[in-house]
Amino acid sequence: MVVARPSDVARFDPDSFMSYWLSSHALEIAAQKWRALAERRRAHFVELYHSGRWKRYYSEEQFLLRLREAIQVSERWAEIAPSPPRLSVREGAPITDCAAESEPVRTAA
Structure with missing residues (x-):
């Protein structure tokens, strides 16, 4: 990743900076979608295991x-594209560990 100095940013065309932001945002969205897909796949295999249906399809x-x-792919995507912090509805601030304990969090496993 290249970090620009403030003097370099002033020389950029504002339109090109905006397009850079939009393309990086698009990449972030794509990475989050791949992470979600990996988590759904992991959850599917865990559900197959718990139900015993895996025996119909696999040795x-x-x-x-x-x-x-x-599991490995899901963990790798979690490293590549970590979940954005959840925000509380009232304060608009990240939820602390104390508040997270009172709200159940759905996981793939």
């Missing part, structure tokens, strides 16, 4: 391989 070795892969 035990195949299923464990796919499950491990889904």
Whole structure:
């Protein structure tokens, strides 16, 4: 990532800076979508495991391989595109650990 000095920013055309912001925002949105897809895939394999339906589609070795892969991919996307902080409705501020305990958080696992 290239960090521009304030003197460099002044030389940029305002339109090009805006297009840079829009393209970086678009990449962030795309990364969040890939992360969500990886989390849904992980949740699907966990649900297959809990229900026992995996036996219809996979051998035990195949299923464990796919499950491990889904977990690794989901964890990697969580590193690449971390979730944005949740904001409380009233204050518009990030929710603290104390408040998060009172609100159940849905996870893929």
